[in-house]
Amino acid sequence: MSQSDAPAAGERPVYSISAVARMLDIPVATLRTWEDRYGQVAPARNASGHRLYTRHQVEQLKFIRAQMSEGASVADAHRVLAERIETGEPLAGAAPQPGPRLLIQLAESDPYAAEFEEYFLKTEGFEVEVTLSESAAREAFTAVAPAVVIVEVLISGGTGLELCRLFREQDGTAIVVVSAVEAMDAAIEAGADAFLRKPIDPLQLVSTVRDLLRSSALMAGRSSR
Amino acid sequence: MSDDRLRSGHQPLDDVLGGGLPGNGISIIMGLPGTGKTIIAEQYTFHNARPDRPAVYFSTLSEPLGKIIRFGQTLDFFDAAAVGRSVFYEDLGQVAGRGGLAGVGDHVAAVLKDRRPGLVVIDSFKALRVLADSDAGFRQFLHQLAGRLSAFPAASLWVGEYESAEAATSPEFAVADAIVELAAIPLGQREHRFLHVRKLRGSGFLAGQHGYRLTAQGLRLFPRLADIPAAGGYPLGGQRITTGIAALDQMLGGGLWPGSATMIAGPSGSGKTIMGLHFIYGGAQRGEPGVIATLQENPTQLTRMLGGLGWPLTHPAVEVMYRSPVDIHIDEWVHDLLHAVEGAQASRVVIDSLMDLQMAAVDDTRFREFMYSLAQRFSRQGISLLITFETSDLFSTSRLTQFAVSHLADNTIVLNYHRDHRAMSRSLAVIKTRASNHHPAIRQFSIGPDGISLEDTAIPEDDVNHGPG
Numbered sequence: 001m002s003q004s005d006a007p008a009a010g011e012r013p014v015y016s017i018s019a020v021a022r023m024l025d026i027p028v029a030t031l032r033t034w035e036d037r038y039g040q041v042a043p044a045r046n047a048s049g050h051r052l053y054t055r056h057q058v059e060q061l062k063f064i065r066a067q068m069s070e071g072a073s074v075a076d077a078h079r080v081l082a083e084r085i086e087t088g089e090p091l092a093g094a095a096p097q098p099g100p101r102l103l104i105q106l107a108e109s110d111p112y113a114a115e116f117e118e119y120f121l122k123t124e125g126f127e128v129e130v131t132l133s134e135s136a137a138r139e140a141f142t143a144v145a146p147a148v149v150i151v152e153v154l155i156s157g158g159t160g161l162e163l164c165r166l167f168r169e170q171d172g173t174a175i176v177v178v179s180a181v182e183a184m185d186a187a188i189e190a191g192a193d194a195f196l197r198k199p200i201d202p203l204q205l206v207s208t209v210r211d212l213l214r215s216s217a218l219m220a221g222r223s224s225r
Numbered sequence: 226m227s228d229d230r231l232r233s234g235h236q237p238l239d240d241v242l243g244g245g246l247p248g249n250g251i252s253i254i255m256g257l258p259g260t261g262k263t264i265i266a267e268q269y270t271f272h273n274a275r276p277d278r279p280a281v282y283f284s285t286l287s288e289p290l291g292k293i294i295r296f297g298q299t300l301d302f303f304d305a306a307a308v309g310r311s312v313f314y315e316d317l318g319q320v321a322g323r324g325g326l327a328g329v330g331d332h333v334a335a336v337l338k339d340r341r342p343g344l345v346v347i348d349s350f351k352a353l354r355v356l357a358d359s360d361a362g363f364r365q366f367l368h369q370l371a372g373r374l375s376a377f378p379a380a381s382l383w384v385g386e387y388e389s390a391e392a393a394t395s396p397e398f399a400v401a402d403a404i405v406e407l408a409a410i411p412l413g414q415r416e417h418r419f420l421h422v423r424k425l426r427g428s429g430f431l432a433g434q435h436g437y438r439l440t441a442q443g444l445r446l447f448p449r450l451a452d453i454p455a456a457g458g459y460p461l462g463g464q465r466i467t468t469g470i471a472a473l474d475q476m477l478g479g480g481l482w483p484g485s486a487t488m489i490a491g492p493s494g495s496g497k498t499i500m501g502l503h504f505i506y507g508g509a510q511r512g513e514p515g516v517i518a519t520l521q522e523n524p525t526q527l528t529r530m531l532g533g534l535g536w537p538l539t540h541p542a543v544e545v546m547y548r549s550p551v552d553i554h555i556d557e558w559v560h561d562l563l564h565a566v567e568g569a570q571a572s573r574v575v576i577d578s579l580m581d582l583q584m585a586a587v588d589d590t591r592f593r594e595f596m597y598s599l600a601q602r603f604s605r606q607g608i609s610l611l612i613t614f615e616t617s618d619l620f621s622t623s624r625l626t627q628f629a630v631s632h633l634a635d636n637t638i639v640l641n642y643h644r645d646h647r648a649m650s651r652s653l654a655v656i657k658t659r660a661s662n663h664h665p666a667i668r669q670f671s672i673g674p675d676g677i678s679l680e681d682t683a684i685p686e687d688d689v690n691h692g693p694g
Contacts, residue, residue: 113376199378
């Protein structure tokens, strides 16, 4: 645990490019172009070449988008970002969005982990539906239509990634895959928006769910237009 | 996975643990009362506690919380300002009194949720066992607690006054990711303390017993010296170096090879220490720094001896490390020696004497292994070692082989008393050299104002090694 050498929660690659595109309402192709052209926000790549963004990088992209919405050119926005990074000046965070109580579904294999995840999400004002088997998870997913589903790879002996693929087909729900083993690549292949390694840091769990919900809210806003 | 370890803040301990204890695992610190379990737990507590990832220290039924805190304050690293901010002390004993083991499990879970700690200490864990009405009940409690702790990103230390044998029978050892044992072994009138890593999942560690002391700075560890044998022995090469005595260099075929180990054996008063001083000062005069590690002569005695020979104790190229043989711990001693050698950038080392060191060792096998490792390490670094060895039997060298000296030394020089018709005089013989042709004669020598001078004449073999009368 001695965290001195460990990357801080915001510096771990967590999000797929499609999740970031949805969160920020910036097309995937645009994110790639910016990365090529300015090299400012350069996500890590996994073994299969998929981009994986950290929370800090999402914040940086959010900052660029905010600058552009205030009239800056894309090049200027990147320039301002570079200055901010150099001077260490904080990027202004987006105000938290008050909203209806959103429902998070847990598809966990470990009841103790579920106990903590449920507690930390509820503390942050979310409603939580706990399921501890594949069949219960499938049923609940249809019945409660969660905004975010958290899927443990080892649920029901190891059907988590299958569940992830199934949930992905039904668009609109953000998916976080969790596991004690490093399964980031497999999770992204299966369509997950984010992957978290267990044991999960409470703050990271909550911030990941919040980030993904912002993308859902954007999408909901757009479809209702 | 160096980023996933719980560090102690004491580098030698982290090194022995291959980087540290498991960062998200359960570690048992076991040992009988008085071995320093609580000290080591407090060390981890204060080193790792941060306001956003605090440490929670639970006392149980063995020691009152107030006593643990009061004692903690005597330690240098205890930071009163951190208590209540990043270090929280809680009494699980009261919780146990009200709700039994189930209450303990629930309370720990509640604290994990509430405080979100990075480290959880339970001291003593063993004392919780009495709360179980059956073995099955205790196992169920363990399973649940281990499940909860594993689901949360925190390290936990379970401290207990377990005896060695309990590690095989008590169920808590099966769920532990690491087991560190502290032990005290009586040695004559003294006690030697040892730390021993019995289990460490997912990581290599330094096996064996490592000596330690308990100080106000916490546990100070001296990792066991266990060097792997260098392939092909010590590197031969470079130029031979002088023993500091020209005639002896000739007998050795031109001097000693750098990086070699030389044993000077002989009875008390035969001139072993003086020969060691020749070796060091002969080198120092040629700009080769040396360290005299003595357990025999204290600085006053050494100054007197050197004064007679016209050498100063405070020579810029000579470092003297004196330790009383009465209270040394060989692991600590070697730690100090390596430090002195490094500091002086020494290329010559004298150890005076081997017997004094051996008295400080717990057992002979361990001691031979230790000396062998030390000689190997110096050899690899091209540091030439000279060791004095006292033979108690005035006219015999039979103990040399008993001690398996051939294993340790590249060269062996035996000093002895020689009886002629009127008086006793001293003699010297080179009985073994590695990678050299030595002169096999036994030479008479005297000790005068210039130190050792070899006589020109050889002594017939028959006159040596026989007692007077």
